[in-house]
Amino acid sequence: MSSEVNRVMPTQAIETAVSAPMETRLRVDGMDCGACANKVETALGRLPGVHRVTVSLATDEVRIGHDPDTDLAAIRETLSRLGFSPREPARDTAPACGCGATSCAAPENSRPAPEMPWWRSRQGLLTLGTGALMLCAYGAASLFPAFERPIFLAAVLLGLIPVARRAWTSARLGSPLSIETLMSLAALAAVSVGAEAEAAAVLFLFQVGESLEGVAARRSRDGIGALIELLPRNAQRETADGSLETIAAERLLVDDRIQVHAGERIPADGEVLEGIGGVDESPLSGESLPQVKQPGETVFAGSVNLESRLRIRVTADATDNTIARIARLVREAQARKAPSARFIERFARVYTPLVVVFATLVAVVPPLFLGAVWSEWIYRGAAILLIGCPCALVISTPAAIAAGLAAGARHGLLMKGGAVLEGLARISRVAFDKTGTLTLGRPQVTEVIVLAGTREQLLERAAALSAGSAHPLSRAILTHTASAGIAPAAPDEIRALPGQGVSAQIAGHDCLLGSLAAARERLDDDSALIEAAEPQLALGRSLSVLIEDGRALGLIAMHDAPREDARAGIAALQRLGISSLVLSGDQRPAVEALAGPLGIEAHAGLLPEDKQRLVRELQHAGERVAKVGDGINDAPALAAAEIGIAMGGGTEVALETADAASLHGRVGDVAAMVRLARRTLRVIHQNVAIAVGLKLGLMVTTLIGLTGLWPAVLADTGATVLVTANALRLLRVRVIESEPASTQPTPRQDARAHSCACTD
DSSP: OOOOOEEEOTTTOOEEEOSSSEEEEEEEETOOSHHHHHHHHHHHHTSTTEEEEEEETTTTEEEEEEOTTOOHHHHHHHHHHTTOEEEOOOOSSOOOOTTSSSOSSOOOOSSOOOOOOGGGSHHHHHHHHHHHHHHHHHHHHHHOHHHHHHHHHHHHHHHHHHHHHHHHHHHHTTOTTOHHHHHHHHHHHHHHTTOHHHHHHHHHHHHHHHHHHHHHHHHHHHHHHHHHTTSOSEEEEEOTTSOEEEEEGGGOOTTOEEEEOTTOBOOSOEEEEEOOEEEEOHHHHOOOSOEEEOTTOEEOTTOEEOSSOEEEEEOSOTTSSHHHHHHHHHHHHHHSOOHHHHHHHHHHHHHHHHHHHHHHHHHHHHHHHHOOOHHHHHHHHHHHHHHTOOHHHHHHHHHHHHHHHHHHHHTTEEEOSHHHHHHHHTOOEEEEOSTTTTBOSOOEEEEEEESSSOHHHHHHHHHHHHTTOOOHHHHHHHHHHHHTTOOOOOEEEEEEETTTEEEEEETTEEEEEEOHHHHHHTOSOOHHHHHHHHHHHHTTOEEEEEEETTEEEEEEEEEOOBOTTHHHHHHHHHHTTOEEEEEOSSOHHHHHHHHHHHTOEEEOSOOHHHHHHHHHHHHHTTOOEEEEEOSSSOHHHHHHSSEEEEEOSSOHHHHHSSSEEETTOOTHHHHHHHHHHHHHHHHHHHHHHHHHHHHHHHHHHHHTTSOOHHHHHHHHHHHHHHHHHHHHGGGGOOOSOOOOGGGOOOHHHHHHHHTOOOOO
16 A cells, blocks of 8 residues: 555554555464465455455565454454464554654554564474374384374374364365365375374474474564664654753654764664764665765664764654665565466466375275275375475465565665566666766756856856756756855746756746757757857766747756766676666767767657657567666656666655665666576576476375375475575575776765765
8 A cells, every 4th residue: 555554453453554445464473385375365355344365474464455344353263263373563663653652552662572482382382292292102112012003193183183173274264175184184094094103294294394384484584574673772862951861762753863873873764963974884775885974964774873973863753764664665575476476376276176186086096996905095195185285386486586575675675576576587678867877966067158148147047947946957056056155036937847947937037947959949049059058068068058038048067977886787787688778858968978988878858758658669679678767757667667666865755666776776786686586586496396396206206106105295394495495595695796996986975876866
């Protein structure tokens, strides 16, 4: 949802989004595999008033879209009957409220409580109990042979009762072929042919496997938990009399003044008021160099103040700081299913029934029609039932997607879901904006050329027309006029002209500040303007022309330096087989002056609709296009591209607008996203091959009598753990390439670039 108002139901302890239809979020413990997710979706989807159920194994979270009068207690009861433990979701941070308390509605800690040790959980006690009985049975085999079978049966009973109960509940709630059903049938079949020891072993190994899956699932969730732990628990807030008080960091409110000393973590997003020093932002952005911060620049919660005391004004409360937004976006991204995951889920729904039918035929046909021994083929049929468990196959894709998204977040690369990862892996062309993307986005005025009137008149009117614009060229003009001590004139009826400039009435005159092309359209004789502009264009300068009552008063030339990592970032894309181009509304000489040294295709003088058209043309030619910009401008082109990537230092727009975002705005981050996406796709293919290969191999060996129940359940558990462990390798990959020394920005340069979010 685009916006949520959270409240806590005091009796159900459920966090509910108040909207129509309503959405309830629950943290559900015990969901460790894809089969668990399918059971939950099926069971909750059958409840009255429930319209939509989304399960995220990566976050242990269930989102239920429902009518306002839906019985929330029934939702919790259904989850409990399935064998899961529903509870309220952990917040990214505890909400701050105006009363000064941590939370009016829910006085809970922002960090989740420590989990119960495995051996003390119900699952752990069952596993240990079943294992202990099996050991006793093996011991009794030599000392008291008469007790061996009863003890094995006791172990089977202890392991089977909870599994069979869950199987019955799942069947009643719409999942008749759950893994618990398969396990129960296999164990009963083994007992029926006198294989009590193997039946007990199957149930014991199933319990061990569930525990291992839980450990692997928790490991995949640790990345976001570690991000939340970056926030310090306390902050030093200034009081009205200037003294300092220590308060919980989640109680900080917007406009509070705080102080952070050298070596301390910054507790909130804010603006530096006093102090200059390096700040380590690597936990958030992956940037290894300290970023030098000075008054007026932005700092982020969770980063480390390395040098001197900083006095900071808080700009976001605890629920909306950078870490909270990153965690929220990553969790939401992990909850979005990739196309490959949806396909595998559909395949699993067909695969399991087919395997059950095949196992029944294996158990029945040879004895009935070929005179084979019943006990032998029932045993083989039971083994094939276990092979029919789809856990490893269903978890193979979401585990890799979740790990890939978490790995990206650790390096300041935010991708909104598995579909975005899969799309990035297939990109063939990247279209960049110019200003603020390939350039630093901080142009400076290099020359003011007066064609009529005075220099002061030209700058007064230019400043007046620039005052209402956020464009980097407008900001450059305002900075230049302010440093020259020139005050803007008072404009009337300001109008923005998309792709052309800004017009207004100033002192009774019609004025326009715009591009060279827009100015030429409004001049009867543009020869003097062209003569003045050509030398500047030859230098690659960007030009803003001031027109008053149909005559050119003059032009202002500006230069925006390219990002120091632009060449390395473009080269990294070329090594991946991806070609790049720049789409800009600037004059062709300025765009070509930038694109030439980078070796990329240049398109200049474009309106927003022109950029969209070019993206469409590339797509019609068979290219898969990613559009890289600032997340504000060029919305049509960003929407038209397969993937829109926002470059902006943690701003709300950069995080919320596009399909993916780079927190620290490096050109090389685009290649890093593609590398990570391609590696994730390789892991998905490996996982599917592991899961399917083991199933097919065991099915063959079971049919010819080489393997039985033990290898079947071991392979199922092992495959699930193996594909999860293979996915977790993504958390350790280095996605940011080391750049040559010549392309590394200095701390000062990168710090200033980090605080800029400009338009093209």
